[in-house]
Amino acid sequence: LQENFEDVVDQQTRVVAIQHASNCMGTVHRLKEIIKTIKVLNNRTLVVVDGSQAVGHMPVSVKELGCDFYAFSGHKGPLGPQGTGGLYVRKEVLSHIDPLLVGGGAIADVTERDYKLRSDSSAKRFEAGTPNVPGVIGLGRGAEYVREIGLTRIEARERELARSFIDRISAVKGVEIYCPSDMSSRCGIVPFNIEGWRCQDVSLTLDEKWKILTRAGHHCCLPAMRFFGFWEKFGGNIRASFAYYNTEGEVAKVADAVRTIAGA
Ligand SMILES: Cc1ncc(COP(=O)(O)O)c(C=O)c1O
Structure with missing residues (x-):
């Protein structure tokens, strides 16, 4: 698999999206090695991991994997409510991304003609509008339960x-x-x-x-x-x-x- 990446990742490659665990084959990819290979081939390539079938089913360390983004559903392994989930974004990358939705917490200032986004690199820049508080509390309890089991x-x-x-x-x-x-x-x-x-x-x-x-x-x-x-x-x-x-x-x-x- 790592060899195949050498055929597809070149200096033009902006993003590689890959699953952590495959929902249709049951394979757990050797992500750490794969991401290392991608970064050696082009260290500007961003790696987005879909961890929907991994989080809550196995230990996951985004730091160890070396990915730029890691997304997961809250209602699968973490046993949270539907409509919840999470996205890890590497801090250095976060400040280069503009939110898709603007409003509420994403804003630092608003005038009649313009608005200014929060300049800090916290996740708050992406929290437009009222957050799904009950959902996140449920996800937190699910995650605690899963962590108690280990x-x-x-x-x-x-x-x-x-x-x-x-x-x-x-x-x-x-x-x-x-x-x-x-x-x-x-x-x-x-x-x-x-x-x-x-x-x-x-x-x-x-x-x-x-x-x-x-x-x-x-x-x-x-x-x-x-x-x-x-x-x-x-x-x-x-x-x-x-x-x-x-x-x-x-x-x-x-x-x-x-x-x-x-x-x-
Ligand atoms: C690998 C993978 N990615 C994404 C999804 C979609 O997740 P959600 O149900 O949170 O939309 C699924 C759902 O089965 C999945 O297995």
Whole structure:
């Protein structure tokens, strides 16, 4: 992967956007090395990380990664309310960005003809209007809860449940599992398909017959789905996502259901 970056990052490259953990493949990218490679190739290239599937599932250190931006959803791993999330911006970059929305806290001065934005490089420059206070309080409580359990513990448990599921279904005839075989490059997401089935039909059957919720389709990653050939053949893939609070019994139940659908 790092070698491929050498083909695409050149002196014209302004921004590279990359996921931390892939929502459609379950891969945890070796971001630290990748970002280092990008910065060596062009140290003016800004690196934007989508950490939606990583935050709350594993320890994350933006300082260690060396990224310029790191975004996450509040309602996934951090167990916060919908409509919340966060964006880290490296301090040196922050002062070069103008807010998209202007108002309230973003303003230092306003006249009849003009306005002046806050000149400091704090996040307040981006807080136009009334903040979502109840949402942020909920996100804070979710984050506290997750930290009480411990991110290393959560990461290990989710990986263990994913490994158990992979072990249980990998030999089932007709089941294709997509993920790196090296468990240290994986998160709790296990994508798969069943030969002869559209992925949406598998997901619907799991729900209707066993009350098992999975997600099926392109997962907002159509280019990746086409690249791997899942789109044409299966309509995408099915994503089984194991979280800290799932049990071994539940893993066994999903695996049995998949085996039944595959007719094994
Ligand atoms: C990798 C990734 N990025 C972004 C999103 C979108 O996040 P949100 O639900 O906060 O809009 C998702 C949602 O599934 C995701 O998996």
